[in-house]
Structure formats: structure tokens, C-alpha cells
Amino acid sequence: MTEEILIAGFGGQGVLSMGKIMAYSAMMQDMEVSWMPSYGPEMRGGTANVIVIISDERISSPIIRHFDTGILLNQQSLDKFEDSIKPGGVLVYDGNGINRHPVRKDISIFRIDAAEEAGRMKSPKVNNMIVLGGFMKIKPIITLENVIKGLKKSLPERYHNLIPVNETALQRGMEIIREV
Amino acid sequence: MEKELRLMKGNEAVAEAAIRAGADGYFGYPITPQSEVLEYLMEAKPHERTGMVVLQAESEVAAINMVYGGAACGKRVMTSSSSPGISLKQEGISYIAGAELPCLVVNVVRGGPGLGTIQPSQSDYFQATKGGGHGDYHLIVLAPSSVQEMADFVDLAFELAFKYRNPVMMLSDGAIGQMMEKVWLSPQKERSKTVPEWATTGKPPTRERVIITSLDLDPMAQERFNQKLIAKYNEIREKEVRYEEFQCEDAEYLFVAYGTSARVCQKSIQLARAQGIKAGLLRPVTLFPFPVNRLNELADKVKMMISVEMSAGQMVEDVMLASNGKVPVYHYGRMGGMVPEPEEVTDFLKSKI
Structure with missing residues (x-):
């Protein structure tokens, strides 16, 4: 099993940390992982993206062009990376602020209105956890238990009081993701 | 522990x-x-x-x-x-x-x-x-x-x-x-906790002064040092050559790459082999000393070598020296901070077959 994932969106949307939690959780499950961010001027505002590869074999190139799953969280990323998803692959997008929706017919397209849901939860920062919950629903590779462990490991202790709201967000994500 | x-x-x-x-x-x-x-x-x-x-x-x-x-x-x-x-x-x-x-x-x-x-x-x-x-x-x-x-x-x-x-x-x-x-x-x-005998840590009465310098005013002495x-x-x-081989056993086409490029080439090999092209990789782990002898041996077995580097073509010169004209050696590179994608490396290999 090898899952090659691209996550892209605005800087500040939690793209890199979502990838990190995925990688950490997969590592807890004894899998090989790589997390390759774009670290250029993008991370100083504008777009951010990260390639996460999870595999039960040694990972070859951490930098790849085609993905099993694309999690594309703004219009710019959707326009740029829709064509990078392998035929038969999965695209997850947030409908918030999207004018041009994905059009491919040879992939499965899922919509998750995470920004809207995060607003409803009055907790905009859990946006990425809602998306991650949605991903876990359609690609059950990493488990909720390990994601919570990952959160505990990657959040400084003073933020550990936020873990329950993150867990709620993951569960909301699993509920609201829908195929289009 | x-x-x-x-x-x-x-x-x-x-x-x-x-x-x-x-x-x-x-x-x-x-x-x-x-x-x-x-x-x-x-x-x-x-x-x-x-x-x-x-x-x-x-x-x-x-x-x-x-x-x-x-x-x-x-x-x-x-x-x-x-x-x-x-x-x-x-x-x-x-x-x-x-x-x-x-x-x-x-x-x-x-x-x-x-x-x-x-x-x-x-x-x-x-x-x-x-x-x-x-x-x-x-x-x-x-x-x-x-x-x-x-x-x-x-x-x-x-x-x-x-x-x-x-x-x-x-x-x-x-x-x-x-x-x-x-x-x-x-x-x-x-x-x-041990102090090497050549280290300058102060002169005790029991031994001569230790001198650390890169200067010699006498050219004959400097040449002796160069020879040393x-x-x-x-x-x-x-004694210290280190390298790793991937799928070299039956390889007809050999990538030579280190660091990130070597990771990219491993994926390129998968893509090539899926199309029936027998590619392999020699990854130098030490760049000095360079795995000259092993590359020279492999030059007797493969049809071609491609040095894949994120440069304008530097290691390719060492690959050429090591293979010593036995097989064609090509360079494939990206520059300026661009990383080659596995597909383009495979495409380059196909263009040279």
C-alpha cells in the first residue's frame, strides 16, 4: 500500500500541520512516511502545499507529480493541481470561495465545507481537522486514536485543552464530507 | 539504551x-x-x-x-x-x-x-x-x-x-x-574525555610543544607535506568508498545519482521497469572517495549511464572518468532550485535508448 497525497491551500489554513499529523499518525502505525513542504516564498503568505507519502515500503522520491489524493483548499490550488490527480484518484475540496468547481470525470470528487463548519463551531482554527476527518472517512488509512496521539505530540502542552475540540472537528468532518 | x-x-x-x-x-x-x-x-x-x-x-x-x-x-x-x-x-x-x-x-x-x-x-x-x-x-x-x-x-x-x-x-x-x-x-x-596527542591544550613539562599550523616557509618541506x-x-x-545499489543485478541502463536525485531515480526506475526497461541505480554515499572501481565494473555490464543531478553537470565528469569510455554517459539535470520529477528522468532515459 502506498498513498501519495498533496495538500494545498492558503498559508495559515493549517495545510502543513495537517500533513504533519497525517505523517505522525502513519508512523505510529509502523508505516514509512515522508512530508515534503514547499518552503519557498509561498510560506510567507499566499499558497502553501505539502506532499505526504504513506507506504508500507521504503519511500522512493519524496517529490512527485501525480497523486492518489489531492486535498485542495482554495481556488488557486484547485486550478493548479486538479490535473495532477491520478486517474481513479480522489479529490477533496472545500466549496468555500470556489467559483470554478472541479470538472474531471475520471476521479472521485468529494466536497467538504470545512471553513463553513469551522465557523459554525466558532473555531476557525479547526478547519484543517475537519478536512482531515473527511479524508479519514474516505481513505481509512490512519486511525482516530493515532491522530489524537499525533495532536498531543505536535501541540505544545499549553494547547492540550484544545484536543477535545479538535476531536469533535475530526468527527464532524467524517459526517459532512460528501461525494459530488 | x-x-x-x-x-x-x-x-x-x-x-x-x-x-x-x-x-x-x-x-x-x-x-x-x-x-x-x-x-x-x-x-x-x-x-x-x-x-x-x-x-x-x-x-x-x-x-x-x-x-x-x-x-x-x-x-x-x-x-x-x-x-x-x-x-x-x-x-x-x-x-x-x-x-x-x-x-x-x-x-x-x-x-x-x-x-x-x-x-x-x-x-x-x-x-x-x-x-x-x-x-x-x-x-x-x-x-x-x-x-x-x-x-x-x-x-x-x-x-x-x-x-x-x-x-x-x-x-x-x-x-x-x-x-x-x-x-x-x-x-x-x-x-x-581523551585528548588526542596532537591537540594544542597547553604544554606540560613532560613533552615538546605541539604546533598546529598550515604554514610552511620551506617549499621542500611543504612538498613533503603535500605528499603525506x-x-x-x-x-x-x-578504504572508505561507500555506495548503494538498486536493481543493478539485471540493469541495462544505469542511473548514477546521490541525495535527493537518487530518491527521484528510484521512482524513475519503477516507472521504467513497468514499461519493460531494465534500469538500475548506483548511489554514491561517499562523493569523495568516489566509487570509481564499482562504476568501472558496472560499465562492463550496462549499455549506458546517466548522471542525474540538480546541477548543470558536475558529477557526470567523475562518472565519465570512472567508466573510462566503455559506455555512453549522459547528464540529466535541473537547476536553480528545481527538482527533477521521476517521469521526466524516465522520459530522458527513453529518449537516449
């Missing part, structure tokens, strides 16, 4: 591995894409853990000369930087090589020349393997291609540096420095 599993960036792995290897000192100056080495060390407070000194110098030149001083006292010392910063350090590196002192210099390479870009590159191959500073000298050059190797090679580098009294360079790149992978960290080693260095480099060539 057991090894510890962590998810880390390559830069962080170097820093943690340095503490665990029992390093005595790190002297550095921040530059993207390797600033996490210094940042991690500052945060990890190694002085409280092992007594290791971590110091942000006022410049790269100051940092390398602090390394020179620490090494002259027989300490396990290191610095890290990225391409433009490594250029600034070259005078000091030449002096350290000329004084036959051990140290570790980590170069997390970015696009050049000049200030270039902050993205990954391998365009410092010539600088690392052919000298870099002035004078006839070589560094031992290790090329990690994973976060695990970024950690493992710190200890190896110190071992080789002290064995041969020679500076060692770890030639990495921005991708491996910035990427996170899982890494098994070795248990903490104690800092060495050559003998050392030849011994290193004989």
Missing part, C-alpha cells in the same frame, strides 16, 4: 544527532534552508544535556574559525550552512585541511551561483569534492539521501574525521534538510 523513533526534518535530525554523538561544539550562522540546525540546537539546550557548546557566530567566517580553534584543541566540533555561507567558509576549510584537523561541515545546498535561490540544488558538487578552497586538498564527502542518513552520518563523519585527521563534509540539499521522515536516533554517547596528504587521500580512496 534503545534507539528512539521520531518524525523530524533532516536539519533537526543533524542537530539532535550531533548532541547524541557527543559533539563538543557547534558554531553557525543562520541561512535558509538549514536554519533549523541552529534553531533546534538553541532550543534543545545541549549545554544542559551534555555540556556541548552551541554558539551563533557573528558571521560564517567567524563560525568556521571557531571550528578551527575547537578542532585544534582536539574537540569534536562542527558547523553547518548553505551554499553562499559555505563559500564564505572556504578559506577556513582550506586551513583546517592544511592543519590536518578533524571537523564536520554540513552543507544543505541551495540553488546558485551567487545568492541564488533557497530551493534544493546539487550545484556545489565540484566545490565539495574537488577542493573548494585553495591548495591541494580533499574533504571526505558524505551524501545523505534520507533524514535517517542525515542523523547517522553525523556520527560517521566524526569517526572518519578523527581517524584521518581530515575535515568531513556532509553534502545534503534543501529537500532533505526540509523534509520530514521517520528517524531512529541513537542513544546518547558520552562526550570524549596524497598518501592519506589514497588510503581514504582505498
Whole structure:
């Protein structure tokens, strides 16, 4: 099993940390992982993206062009990376602020209105956890238990009081993701 | 003590591995894409853990000369930087090589020349393997291609540096420095308490003064010293070649690549083999000494070699020398901070068959 994932969106949307939690959780499950961010001027505002590869074999190139799953969280990323998803692959997008929706017919397209849901939860920062919950629903590779462990490991202790709201967000994500 | 599993960036792995290897000192100056080495060390407070000194110098030149001083006292010392910063350090590196002192210099390479870009590159191959500073000298050059190797090679580098009294360079790149992978960290080693007999630590009445210098006013004596260095480099060539082979057993087409490019080539091999093209990879782990003999042997078995580098074509010259005209040798490269994608490498191979 090898899952090659691209996550892209605005800087500040939690793209890199979502990838990190995925990688950490997969590592807890004894899998090989790589997390390759774009670290250029993008991370100083504008777009951010990260390639996460999870595999039960040694990972070859951490930098790849085609993905099993694309999690594309703004219009710019959707326009740029829709064509990078392998035929038969999965695209997850947030409908918030999207004018041009994905059009491919040879992939499965899922919509998750995470920004809207995060607003409803009055907790905009859990946006990425809602998306991650949605991903876990359609690609059950990493488990909720390990994601919570990952959160505990990657959040400084003073933020550990936020873990329950993150867990709620993951569960909301699993509920609201829908195929289009 | 057991090894510890962590998810880390390559830069962080170097820093943690340095503490665990029992390093005595790190002297550095921040530059993207390797600033996490210094940042991690500052945060990890190694002085409280092992007594290791971590110091942000006022410049790269100051940092390398602090390394020179620490090494002259027989300490396990290191610095890290990225391409433009490594250029600034070259005078000091030449002096350290000329004084036959051990140290570790980590170069997390970015696009050049000049200030270039902050993205990954391998365009410092010539600088690392052919000298870099002035004078006839070589560094031992290790090329990690994973976060695990970024950690493992710190200890190896110190071992080789002290064995041969020679500076060692770890030639990495921005991708491996910035990427996170899982890494098994070795248990903490104690800092060495033994002082090498060549170290300048003050003259006791029981022995003559020890002198560390790279200066000789007598050309005949300097030539004898040069010959001694050559003998050392030849011994290193004989004993310290390291490389890894992927699917070379039946390969008809051989990629030669190190670092990030070697990772890309492994995927290119999968793509090529899925189309019935028997490709393989030789990954030099040491760039100096270069795996000359093994490449020469493989040149009798394969139809073609392709050096894949994030440069305008540097290692390809060593591949040509090693294969000695037995097979066609091509270069495929991306520059300026661009990383080749596996598909384009496979396409290049197909275009040459």
C-alpha cells in the first residue's frame, strides 16, 4: 500500500500541520512516511502545499507529480493541481470561495465545507481537522486514536485543552464530507 | 539504551544527532534552508544535556574559525550552512585541511551561483569534492539521501574525521534538510574525555610543544607535506568508498545519482521497469572517495549511464572518468532550485535508448 497525497491551500489554513499529523499518525502505525513542504516564498503568505507519502515500503522520491489524493483548499490550488490527480484518484475540496468547481470525470470528487463548519463551531482554527476527518472517512488509512496521539505530540502542552475540540472537528468532518 | 523513533526534518535530525554523538561544539550562522540546525540546537539546550557548546557566530567566517580553534584543541566540533555561507567558509576549510584537523561541515545546498535561490540544488558538487578552497586538498564527502542518513552520518563523519585527521563534509540539499521522515536516533554517547596527542591544550613539562599550523616557509618541506596528504587521500580512496545499489543485478541502463536525485531515480526506475526497461541505480554515499572501481565494473555490464543531478553537470565528469569510455554517459539535470520529477528522468532515459 502506498498513498501519495498533496495538500494545498492558503498559508495559515493549517495545510502543513495537517500533513504533519497525517505523517505522525502513519508512523505510529509502523508505516514509512515522508512530508515534503514547499518552503519557498509561498510560506510567507499566499499558497502553501505539502506532499505526504504513506507506504508500507521504503519511500522512493519524496517529490512527485501525480497523486492518489489531492486535498485542495482554495481556488488557486484547485486550478493548479486538479490535473495532477491520478486517474481513479480522489479529490477533496472545500466549496468555500470556489467559483470554478472541479470538472474531471475520471476521479472521485468529494466536497467538504470545512471553513463553513469551522465557523459554525466558532473555531476557525479547526478547519484543517475537519478536512482531515473527511479524508479519514474516505481513505481509512490512519486511525482516530493515532491522530489524537499525533495532536498531543505536535501541540505544545499549553494547547492540550484544545484536543477535545479538535476531536469533535475530526468527527464532524467524517459526517459532512460528501461525494459530488 | 534503545534507539528512539521520531518524525523530524533532516536539519533537526543533524542537530539532535550531533548532541547524541557527543559533539563538543557547534558554531553557525543562520541561512535558509538549514536554519533549523541552529534553531533546534538553541532550543534543545545541549549545554544542559551534555555540556556541548552551541554558539551563533557573528558571521560564517567567524563560525568556521571557531571550528578551527575547537578542532585544534582536539574537540569534536562542527558547523553547518548553505551554499553562499559555505563559500564564505572556504578559506577556513582550506586551513583546517592544511592543519590536518578533524571537523564536520554540513552543507544543505541551495540553488546558485551567487545568492541564488533557497530551493534544493546539487550545484556545489565540484566545490565539495574537488577542493573548494585553495591548495591541494580533499574533504571526505558524505551524501545523505534520507533524514535517517542525515542523523547517522553525523556520527560517521566524526569517526572518519578523527581517524584521518581530515575535515568531513556532509553534502545534503534543501529537500532533505526540509523534509520530514521517520528517524531512529541513537542513544546518547558520552562526550570524549581523551585528548588526542596532537591537540594544542597547553604544554606540560613532560613533552615538546605541539604546533598546529598550515604554514610552511620551506617549499621542500611543504612538498613533503603535500605528499603525506596524497598518501592519506589514497588510503581514504582505498578504504572508505561507500555506495548503494538498486536493481543493478539485471540493469541495462544505469542511473548514477546521490541525495535527493537518487530518491527521484528510484521512482524513475519503477516507472521504467513497468514499461519493460531494465534500469538500475548506483548511489554514491561517499562523493569523495568516489566509487570509481564499482562504476568501472558496472560499465562492463550496462549499455549506458546517466548522471542525474540538480546541477548543470558536475558529477557526470567523475562518472565519465570512472567508466573510462566503455559506455555512453549522459547528464540529466535541473537547476536553480528545481527538482527533477521521476517521469521526466524516465522520459530522458527513453529518449537516449
